[in-house]
Amino acid sequence: NAGVTQTPKFQVLKTGQSMTLQCAQDMNHEYMSWYRQDPGMGLRLIHYSVGAGITDQGEVPNGYNVSRSTTEDFPLRLLSAAPSQTSVYFCASSYGPWDFGRREAFFGQGTRLTVV
Amino acid sequence: AQSVTQLDSHVSVSEGTPVLLRCNYSSSYSPSLFWYVQHPNKGLQLLLKYTSAATLVKGINGFEAEFKKSETSFHLTKPSAHMSDAAEYFCVVSDLSKKSSGDKLTFGTGTRLAVRP
Numbered sequence: 001n002a003g004v005t006q007t008p009k010f011q012v013l014k015t016g017q018s019m020t021l022q023c024a025q026d027m028n029h030e031y032m033s034w035y036r037q038d039p040g041m042g043l044r045l046i047h048y049s050v051g052a053g054i055t056d057q058g059e060v061p062n063g064y065n066v067s068r069s070t071t072e073d074f075p076l077r078l079l080s081a082a083p084s085q086t087s088v089y090f091c092a093s094s095y096g097p098w099d100f101g102r103r104e105a106f107f108g109q110g111t112r113l114t115v116v
Numbered sequence: 117a118q119s120v121t122q123l124d125s126h127v128s129v130s131e132g133t134p135v136l137l138r139c140n141y142s143s144s145y146s147p148s149l150f151w152y153v154q155h156p157n158k159g160l161q162l163l164l165k166y167t168s169a170a171t172l173v174k175g176i177n178g179f180e181a182e183f184k185k186s187e188t189s190f191h192l193t194k195p196s197a198h199m200s201d202a203a204e205y206f207c208v209v210s211d212l213s214k215k216s217s218g219d220k221l222t223f224g225t226g227t228r229l230a231v232r233p
Contacts, residue, residue, distance in 0.1 A: 104165070108159050
């Protein structure tokens with residue numbers, strides 16, 4: 001069982017470039033989400049999805065887009081990268097939106113993004 | 117609104133000595149509380165959770181935490197540190213929302229544990 005898989009693991013972008021961070025899970029989880037991790041700030045929610053075709057904004061959504069066309073995949077798009085988006089990005093999933101806060105969240109290994 | 121405060125950003129212990137990582141929370145509801153561990157270049161892994169059952173919670177790898185409502189604390193302990201425990205630890209509170217969007221997790225800023233030989 002692969003769990004939650006994120007690609008790429010590392011990426012360097014120039015300001016203004018676009019890219020997509022990939023996230024896939026093979027556990028048939030309905031709930032998927034993206035977090036960014038910055039030093040001294042813990043993890044902050046960017047976007048989340050409670051099922052295929054349904055997405056919503058989290059705490060820090062500006063500069064990011066998401067879509068959820070299948071249960072398995074939840075890509076995160078940066079349309080025009082900025083240095084403030086330099087961070088470590090984590091994708092996480094759970095069986096349902098309430099399992100996230102009551103049972104367990106499953107995290108990918110993270111994508112370390114640097115915008116220069 | 118809920119919040120989590122991890123009182124130490126770095127903790128250093130010798131191998132074989134006890135570990136104490138401190139966490140205080142604030143929540144309007146009866147919260148669920150978690151500790152997650154992040155080893156270098158890895159994702160976060162659930163260590164243990166409190167969801168209104170027993171106040172002393174046992175987790176993986178010999179860790180445990182005690183929920184103290186009167187002190188709004190959920191400190192993580194281990195009797196004897198091992199070199200493999202070196203990692204970053206996050207205290208997390210969940211608001212147990214009834215919204216269709218599900219529960220909101222609030223993460224602490226993390227405590228980096230170093231274990232000296």
